[in-house]
Amino acid sequence: DHNKLALPVGTTLDRFIMRKQEDFPYATGELSQLLRDIALAAKIVNREINRSGLIDIAGAYGSQNVQGEDQQKLDVIANIRFIRALRNGGEVCTIISEEDDDMIQTGNNQGKYVVAIDPLDGSSNIDVNVSIGTIFSIYRRVSPTGREGTSADCLQPGTHQVAAGYVIYGSSTMLVYTTGNGVNGFTYEPSLGEFFLSHPDIQTPATGAIYSINEGASESFSPGVAAFVKHCKDSSFSARYIGSLVADFHRNLLKGGIYIYPATAKNKQGKLRLMYECNPLAFIVEQAGGRSSDGYRRTLEIEPTQCHERCPVFIGSKELVEQAEAFIAQEA
Ligand code: AHM
């Protein structure tokens, strides 16, 4: 059965998506089209990012996004590009974006899918030539087609994701995604304008020796988090923290490790957003054999109540996340 054969390194993303669709005889191809739309927007955003040091498009835009943080001009551009690609693609009825207060209705009321997106994460790293990323999550709508998507369509738990992925704009640009059947990574070849399969069936190591947390906030870590961080140091782990979630996550996914954004004095619910950041990466890490938790429960099982809600996150190698949870369970 050719469908069960792994596709070789070097397969183009388009071909990969097409062949995977053949594994589902009744698939209509809409999800495949949606993934291609995201890949196209990623290429456009990649081009903008590569130019950003050359022309004066980076830097404060003068507006703030809904979380009250400075919005950089490139965030706005990335947001516009992804929304436009999803609107033109026609498969998506509604989008929620970290950059927009409210749901975005695309006008495609027949669209069966809802997308949650952080169009450009790690925005404080744009101006300093450090890796940044896009994170996306795809859900099937629950409301009937033929009208606009609803908040119930947008506020589904992470277990309902049908696909999730990220783009890392790093020393190479990569697209990594899952449709619930393993995780595959594609590297962009800019002169050809194509993503090629470079990291088939990614499995994250069961444990690791990297911990990634902003220790500048250590004074306000809970006793359990502080004890776990001390454990990492006692075990002579390496501390690695880029401050771009996608880049920190991607490194730990490949090498083994744990990324933590706990509750702190400044960010009482943690900083990262459940819908745009935690859930998509949780889906990917689980598909790669890892774990993601808010310290007590599986990230994917959290029932969202608001599009922009935040939650603490402990994500990465299974054993390390379980150890962190054990330290937290002991703190009571
Ligand atoms: P952003 O969505 O405004 O870009 O913020 C998210 C970023 C993540 O990429 C990163 O992991 C985190 O914020 C770093 O936060 P801190 O500077 O508090 O350590």
Ligand code: MG
């Ligand atoms: Mg973000």
